[in-house]
Amino acid sequence: MHWNLDQLACLLAAAEHGSFSAAARKLGKAQSAVSTAIAHLEVDLGLTLFERSGRTPTLTAAGAAMVSEAREILRQCDQLQGRALALASGEEPRLTLAVDEALPYPPLIDTLLALAERWPALELSLLNGAQAEIPHWVDDGTADLGVLFSQPTLPATLAVRQIARLSQTVIVAASHSLARRPTVRLSTLSRYRQLVVASPLGGNRQVRLSPRVWQLNSYYAIAELVAQGIGWALVPEHIAAYPMYRELLRRLTISELPDPPSVGVELVHRRAGAQGPIARWLQDELSARLSR
Amino acid sequence: MHWNLDQLACLLAAAEHGSFSAAARKLGKAQSAVSTAIAHLEVDLGLTLFERSGRTPTLTAAGAAMVSEAREILRQCDQLQGRALALASGEEPRLTLAVDEALPYPPLIDTLLALAERWPALELSLLNGAQAEIPHWVDDGTADLGVLFSQPTLPATLAVRQIARLSQTVIVAASHSLARRPTVRLSTLSRYRQLVVASPLGGNRQVRLSPRVWQLNSYYAIAELVAQGIGWALVPEHIAAYPMYRELLRRLTISELPDPPSVGVELVHRRAGAQGPIARWLQDELSARLSR
DNA sequence: AATACCCATCAGGAAAGCAGATAGCTCAAT
DNA sequence: ATTGAGCTATCTGCTTTCCTGATGGGTATT
Numbered sequence: 069m070h071w072n073l074d075q076l077a078c079l080l081a082a083a084e085h086g087s088f089s090a091a092a093r094k095l096g097k098a099q100s101a102v103s104t105a106i107a108h109l110e111v112d113l114g115l116t117l118f119e120r121s122g123r124t125p126t127l128t129a130a131g132a133a134m135v136s137e138a139r140e141i142l143r144q145c146d147q148l149q150g151r152a153l154a155l156a157s158g159e160e161p162r163l164t165l166a167v168d169e170a171l172p173y174p175p176l177i178d179t180l181l182a183l184a185e186r187w188p189a190l191e192l193s194l195l196n197g198a199q200a201e202i203p204h205w206v207d208d209g210t211a212d213l214g215v216l217f218s219q220p221t222l223p224a225t226l227a228v229r230q231i232a233r234l235s236q237t238v239i240v241a242a243s244h245s246l247a248r249r250p251t252v253r254l255s256t257l258s259r260y261r262q263l264v265v266a267s268p269l270g271g272n273r274q275v276r277l278s279p280r281v282w283q284l285n286s287y288y289a290i291a292e293l294v295a296q297g298i299g300w301a302l303v304p305e306h307i308a309a310y311p312m313y314r315e316l317l318r319r320l321t322i323s324e325l326p327d328p329p330s331v332g333v334e335l336v337h338r339r340a341g342a343q344g345p346i347a348r349w350l351q352d353e354l355s356a357r358l359s360r
Numbered sequence: 361m362h363w364n365l366d367q368l369a370c371l372l373a374a375a376e377h378g379s380f381s382a383a384a385r386k387l388g389k390a391q392s393a394v395s396t397a398i399a400h401l402e403v404d405l406g407l408t409l410f411e412r413s414g415r416t417p418t419l420t421a422a423g424a425a426m427v428s429e430a431r432e433i434l435r436q437c438d439q440l441q442g443r444a445l446a447l448a449s450g451e452e453p454r455l456t457l458a459v460d461e462a463l464p465y466p467p468l469i470d471t472l473l474a475l476a477e478r479w480p481a482l483e484l485s486l487l488n489g490a491q492a493e494i495p496h497w498v499d500d501g502t503a504d505l506g507v508l509f510s511q512p513t514l515p516a517t518l519a520v521r522q523i524a525r526l527s528q529t530v531i532v533a534a535s536h537s538l539a540r541r542p543t544v545r546l547s548t549l550s551r552y553r554q555l556v557v558a559s560p561l562g563g564n565r566q567v568r569l570s571p572r573v574w575q576l577n578s579y580y581a582i583a584e585l586v587a588q589g590i591g592w593a594l595v596p597e598h599i600a601a602y603p604m605y606r607e608l609l610r611r612l613t614i615s616e617l618p619d620p621p622s623v624g625v626e627l628v629h630r631r632a633g634a635q636g637p638i639a640r641w642l643q644d645e646l647s648a649r650l651s652r
Numbered sequence: 653a654a655t656a657c658c659c660a661t662c663a664g665g666a667a668a669g670c671a672g673a674t675a676g677c678t679c680a681a682t
Numbered sequence: 683a684t685t686g687a688g689c690t691a692t693c694t695g696c697t698t699t700c701c702t703g704a705t706g707g708g709t710a711t712t
Contacts, residue, residue: 069441072364074700089658098702103660105700113441114448123658123709130444133453133481137440144436148429149361149405152422156406161425189425366669381689390671395691397669415678415689 071112073145076138078105079117083135087124151189160344162191166211169196170287171333172234172306175357176215182353187346198286199265206336213347215354217265218332225339231355232333234304238320241297247318254324261299263290277302291317304331333358363404365437368430370397371409375427379416443481452636454483458503461488462579463625464526464598467649468507474645479638490578491557498628505639507646509557510624517631523647524625526596530612533589539610546616553591555582569594583609596623625650 081091082102092099110117117131127135155161167176183190195211202216207223215231222228238257240246246260254277262278265287282299284290287307294301295316308317322328335351337343343351373383374394384391402409409423419427447453459468475482487503494508499515507523514520530549532538538552546569554570557579574591576582579599586593587608600609614620627643629635635643 069437072366074364087658099659100661100703101701107660113444115444120659121709123711125659129453130447133443133447133483134440137436137443137481141433141436141440144429144433145361148426148433151425151429152405152407155422155425161421189429191425379689380691391690392672392692393670399691412690413678415680417690 069112071109073142075105075109075112076142078102079109079131079135079138080142082106082118082125083127083131158342158344159187160190160212160346162193163213163344163346163350164193164195164205164211165350166195166197166202166205166214166216168202168216169198170217170304170307171215172304172358175354175360179350179353179357183346183350186349190346200285203336206338209338212337212341213350214336215358216334216336218334222336226336227339229335229351229355230332231335231351232359233330234306234333235330236302236304236328237308238300238302238322238328239291239294239308239317240300240320241295242316242318244297244300244318246300246320249320251321251323254322257300257320257322263293263299263301265290302328361404363401365434367397367401367404368434370394371401371423371427371430372434374398374410374417375419375423450634450636451479452482452504452638454485455505455636455638455642456485456487456497456503457642458487458489458494458497458506458508460494460508461490462509462596462599463507464596464650467646467652471642471645471649475638475642478641482638492577495628498630501630504629504633505642506628507650508626508628510626514628518628519631521627521643521647522624523627523643524651525622526598526625527622528594528596528620529600530592530594530614530620531583531586531600531609532592532612533587534608534610536589536592536610538592538612541612543613543615546614549592549612549614555585555591555593557582594620 078091078095078101081094082088085091085094088102088106089099092102095102106117113134115130115134116128117134118125119128180192180194183192193211195205197205199217200219202211202214203219203222203226205211206214207225218230246252246256258278260278261280261282263282263284265285266283280299282293284293287303288310290301290303291307291310291313293299294303295313300320308314308319335354337347337351369387370383370393373386374380377383377386380394380398381391384394387394398409405426407422407426408420409426410417411420472484472486475484485503487497489497491509492511494503494506495511495514495518497503498506499517510522538544538548550570552570553572553574555574555576557577558575570592572591574585576585579595580602582593582595583599583602583605585591587605592612600606600611627646629639629643
């Protein structure tokens with residue numbers, strides 16, 4: 069393989085302009101350069117690319133086949149060059165996104181679809197985690213960007229930005245004795261076991277209404293146990309509406325709290341790490357789609 | 361774009377072998393050549409491809425992105441080289457196949473599928489024609505290979521090879537008075553209009569059993585008119601079985617001809633034109649599949 | 653026949669690429 | 683701490699490639 073990209077470019081230009089001279093003018097070279105380039109290419113490939121009987125050379129069938137191969141190669145070279153330019157201007161070659169597994173999926177999926185379309189060559193890693201794992205991954209560099217539920221404390225190295233609030237609801241098993249009443253008082257509720265999200269890493273600032281509390285690091289685990297009748301919990305609406313549990317759960321209205329406290333959704337990234345254009349776009353997009 | 365394929369090859373080798381020295385050994389070059397090649401590539405792309413702090417260089421994230429782009433380009437270059445080799449050895453860059461539209465489709469389609477898989481880069485043209493058009497197209501160079509029903513006369517410049525025989529049947533409209541009898545005599549048949557294939561170009565050697573004859577150049581047109589009750593015809597089995605007509609047609613048995621004459625299927629190509637490997641393969645494949 | 657345009661080839665000079673040598677670095681083993 | 687193996691960057695001189703501009707010969711149009 070002794071030929072090079074310049075020779076392919078000559079071939080393409082000659083095929084497109086119909087003559088070596090015109091190709092040379094287009095390429096800003098001397099005619100002799102194009103002529104010898106194509107002659108060498110023909111020797112290297114062992115093919116006659118142009119029929120030179122007439123006034124202007126005409127592509128042979130083999131030449132046409134080589135032109136389409138060459139065109140594809142040069143297109144890919146342009147692509148490499150473009151990619152290099154984008155990377156040089158700070159665009160991320162890869163990105164790791166950490167999201168809390170209990171976030172509503174549709175806006176995340178939509179965002180990722182838009183991301184794939186806009187930056188087809190980006191290498192993405194998506195980490196699903198529970199609660200305090202998210203800021204931890206971002207902090208230690210495992211992830212570049214994190215989306216999580218509001219945490220009581222976060223490492224000081226992280227920049228936080230609240231992007232949405234999700235309304236919550238109190239759930240209990242359909243089979244639970246509490247489920248029989250449409251409205252309950254706080255004092256009634258506090259007699260039963262409450263399940264709250266918390267993790268050994270971060271603290272917990274979720275509202276505690278009952279002295280009898282179990283802590284779990286996943287809303288799904290909470291919903292699962294609540295469905296089994298082990299207690300009640302305050303969870304985001306979309307968790308209560310999750311198809312797998314919906315039949316097994318009932319929502320409670322609390323007389324003192326007709327609108328239970330909402331939970332915030334936050335975006336975090338390292339203060340130190342420079343944000344590339346894709347990360348910035350992703351933040352805006354996630355923010356827009358999650359807050360709708 | 362000042363970089364070249366050698367530099368991309370150096371990048372790939374260095375990334376794969378973990379050091380410039382190892383890459384140089386693999387490429388059969390001096391270490392300094394690889395070192396400068398990659399240094400120039402970095403300048404041209406405006407990127408740092410390797411982190412050189414440690415004992416051996418390690419790819420940066422941007423470098424990894426460039427490696428995957430470069431790998432694709434070099435793969436395509438190999439492909440071009442391979443294609444050139446095949447073309448130089450006589451493989452056809454493009455092929456035009458002319459087939460009679462009345463041939464049974466499934467074996468043709470199967471052959472074309474196998475062709476597409478085996479020679480993905482081949483440019484194919486498929487011409488559907490009726491009767492004498494096929495040898496005409498092959499003769500004048502419009503097509504390279506033709507598949508047709510036996511013709512009485514063919515240009516002497518063509519090489520012919522019979523590859524199959526298709527059994528035929530006598531058809532008549534379901535509404536036709538002949539359709540009421542399971543078996544008819546030749547003398548009865550000759551009182552009705554017979555439709556035969558023929559074309560102004562070639563003559564006609566199809567069996568004429570009736571003095572009242574219409575000539576058409578397409579079996580489909582014949583089946584259509586027979587279905588309308590305009591007469592009877594001798595056609596290949598698969599035409600009689602064609603879904604669009606099947607309900608409208610009846611088959612007749614002729615007492616003197618319990619097995620009506622079959623019709624041959626032939627392959628033609630120019631004697632002069634050199635047959636490439638794909639054309640030869642195609643002939644064998646068509647022959648095998650049509651004669652099954 | 654004249655003109656305009658094209659191609660291949662040649663010679664000389666510029667540019668790029670390469671091998672080999674060398675100096676400085678990192679890492680691991682002693 | 684020292685030594686040694688292995689690595690990279692850089693320099694020098696040489697070779698090869700590449701380019702331009704000129705020239706001769708071919709083809710189609712006027």
